[in-house]
Amino acid sequence: MDFNLFITENNHGAASSGALGCGSKDKLETEAGRAISSIRRWPDYAATPLRSLPGLAQSTDVGRIEIKNEAQRFGLGSFKALGGAYAISRLLEGRSSDATLSVCCATDGNHGRSVAWGAQMFGCDCVVFIHKTVSEERKQSIEHYGARVVRTAGNYDDSVREAQVTATREGWTVVSDTSYEGYMDIPMDVMAGYSIMTTEAIEQWGNGAPPTHVFLQTGVGSMAASVVVQLQRAYGESCPKIVLVDPANAACWYDSLKAGEPRVVGGDLDTIMAGLACGEVSHLAWELLQHDVAGVMTIDDSAAQQAMCLLAQGNDQDQPMVAGESGVGGLAGFIALAHDATSREKLGIDGDSRLLFFSTEGATDRDVYQSVVGKTPEQVTSA
Ligand SMILES: Cc1ncc(COP(=O)(O)O)c(C=O)c1O
Numbered sequence: 001m002d003f004n005l006f007i008t009e010n011n012h013g014a015a016s017s018g019a020l021g022c023g024s025k026d027k028l029e030t031e032a033g034r035a036i037s038s039i040r041r042w043p044d045y046a047a048t049p050l051r052s053l054p055g056l057a058q059s060t061d062v063g064r065i066e067i068k069n070e071a072q073r074f075g076l077g078s079f080k081a082l083g084g085a086y087a088i089s090r091l092l093e094g095r096s097s098d099a100t101l102s103v104c105c106a107t108d109g110n111h112g113r114s115v116a117w118g119a120q121m122f123g124c125d126c127v128v129f130i131h132k133t134v135s136e137e138r139k140q141s142i143e144h145y146g147a148r149v150v151r152t153a154g155n156y157d158d159s160v161r162e163a164q165v166t167a168t169r170e171g172w173t174v175v176s177d178t179s180y181e182g183y184m185d186i187p188m189d190v191m192a193g194y195s196i197m198t199t200e201a202i203e204q205w206g207n208g209a210p211p212t213h214v215f216l217q218t219g220v221g222s223m224a225a226s227v228v229v230q231l232q233r234a235y236g237e238s239c240p241k242i243v244l245v246d247p248a249n250a251a252c253w254y255d256s257l258k259a260g261e262p263r264v265v266g267g268d269l270d271t272i273m274a275g276l277a278c279g280e281v282s283h284l285a286w287e288l289l290q291h292d293v294a295g296v297m298t299i300d301d302s303a304a305q306q307a308m309c310l311l312a313q314g315n316d317q318d319q320p321m322v323a324g325e326s327g328v329g330g331l332a333g334f335i336a337l338a339h340d341a342t343s344r345e346k347l348g349i350d351g352d353s354r355l356l357f358f359s360t361e362g363a364t365d366r367d368v369y370q371s372v373v374g375k376t377p378e379q380v381t382s383a
Contacts, residue, residue, distance in 0.1 A: 002248070003336040004298045006258050007346050011241070011294040024188075024287050028229050031188055032195035035086050039196050048073055048197070050204035055317035056310070057355075060338035064354040066211075067311075067331065068201045071322055071362025076117060077141075078275075078327065078361035079197050079223065080110035080177070085118025086193030087175050087186050092122055100125065102172040106152075106159035108219075108274045109138035109364060110326075111177045111190075116147035118175075127172065131159040134274065137365050155269050157279050178220040179284040187284055191226040198230035201356065211240040211356035213349060217329025218244045218253045219278040221285030223360065228292055240356065241294040241347060245333035247271035248298040252281050257296045262286050272301040272368065275326030275361065295347055297333050301325075305372050307332035311359070312373045312380045322377040325368060327361035 039045060053065040070079040088103060095101065102125040105115045112128040119126035126147040130139060131154060139149050152159045160178060167174045179187035205211065214231065216224040224244055232239050246254045249271045255263040265279040307328040314320035323331075334355060337343035344350070363369035363377040370376055375383075 002300050003303065003333065004248075004254065005295055005337060005343050005346070006254060006297070007295045008257055008293055010291055011346070022287065024284060025229055025232075028188060028191060028226070028288065029233055031192035032226070032230065035189070035192035036196045036199055038089065039082060039086060039193065044074060047200040047204070050201055051319065051321060053318045055315040058317070060335065061351050062349060062353045062355055063351060065357070066201075066205060066355070067321070067357040067359050068197060069321060069323070070197065070327065070358065070360050074117070076113055077364040078110040078113075078324075079194060079358070080114045081117065082114070082196055083177055083190035083193040083222070084111050084114035084175050085121065087189040088115065088118040088122050088124060090189045091173060091175070091186070092124075102126070102170070103175045104128065104163050104167050104172045105175045105177070106130070106156065106163040107142070108134055108156050108277055109141075110275055110361060112142045112147070112149075113145065115175050116142045116145035119147060120145045127166075129159045129163045129166070131156050133268065133270070135365050135368070137367060138274075141364075155267070155279065156277055177222050178278070178280070178282040181283065184284050187222060187282060191222050191284070194223055194226040195230050197358065198227045201358070202230065202234045205356065209354060210235045210238050212353045213243065213347065214240045214356045215243045215245055215330035215334045216358065217273070217276055217326065217333075217360065218246050219250075219276040219326075220280065220282040221253060221289055222282050223358075225282075225285040225288040227358065228289060232292070242292060243333065243347065244289075244293050244296040245329045246296065246298050247273045247276050247329070248300050250277045250279060251298045252279050254296045254298050256281050256286065257290070257293065272372075273304050273326045273329055274365075276329055297337070299329065299333050299336050303332040303336045304328050307335055308369070308372050310335070312375060314383070320380050320383050321359070322362045322369070322380050323359040324361035324364050325372065327359045331357045331359065
């Protein structure tokens with residue numbers, strides 16, 4: 001299985017600043033506190049489980065593996081339920097109840113579902129832009145929450161631009177999970193919404209020795225940035241080493257960290273990991289993450305497929321688990337390098353290491369899931 005690993009200059013133990021040096025970190029930390037107490041009051045809020053995988057820890061020769069399972073988050077299938085919907089709730093604060101708000105966003109699936117669900121919950125009009133390779137099933141699951149869905153030409157980044165241009169023309173508000181020049185506040189709220197996933201994981205991890213390594217799948221990087229800020233807040237100087245994982249065909253974090261500045265990946269960004277098929281890093285996430293990751297890697301689709309099957313199969317010690325193709329990226333990255341002595345040494349992974357992963361989606365596209373795993377999600381969980 002192919003992978004590329006680039007070790008950054010920050011590979012010196014803890015992620016750079018337990019002290020949260022930059023202004024955006026302070027802001028995200030404050031906003032995260034507000035988001036966490038707000039989302040905990042939403043109807044049907046429940047923490048998602050953190051699962052131990054002792055069998056996998058043994059077969060990959062590390063001390064401990066825990067994986068946060070976001071498959072059931074608010075019944076939407078992914079951690080994204082937390083971000084878009086929370087940003088809409090923030091937009092509505094302080095507005096008169098007669099003023100209608102129309103929101104829109106671009107998505108490759110999960111974010112659009114969150115925005116549509118939030119718009120329905122808080123009574124707004126909603127239009128969601130999807131690009132040509134977003135599956136019909138994902139389109140329908142957005143429409144299920146009452147949003148109008150518009151299919152655009154080009155790739156994900158083109159749909160982001162189209163959402164912005166249309167919103168400017170129509171007077172709608174863009175609720176994006178990525179940030180760009182002049183558009184930072186709403187993506188900050190989206191990231192603040194994601195934060196609860198990490199605070200739950202930290203609570204569930206317990207008071208023992210903290211994780212030593214966290215591998216995070218990256219699309220635009222908002223999820224990873226929100227995780228890192230929460231880990232730094234909780235663990236300070238003992239913050240785990242962070243490794244980002246990109247699909248090989250949409251390796252904007254890999255290319256950007258290697259170059260030391262944001263780099264754009266073009267083309268159709270073809271990968272089974274649809275949620276990670278982004279060619280441009282979020283500006284805000286770049287600002288937050290650029291000095292705080294130890295390494296960045298690229299993986300092929302086959303690595304994601306293998307990780308999905310491994311989790312679905314389980315073993316005598318690990319319960320079978322349903323995880324979607326974009327959700328397993330971090331774990332897939334670790335598995336790809338787990339038996340490579342050079343990579344382990346470069347990252348300081350040994351038999352005592354304690355690894356934390358976030359499985360950020362369940363079977364959000366059932367057809368894709370079944371074609372990869374050979375079973376329905378129900379067959380996996382009832383095994
Ligand atoms: C399931 C899943 N995991 C991870 C990500 C990556 O998040 P980000 O784009 O913030 O890096 C996405 C993005 O859509 C996703 O859908």
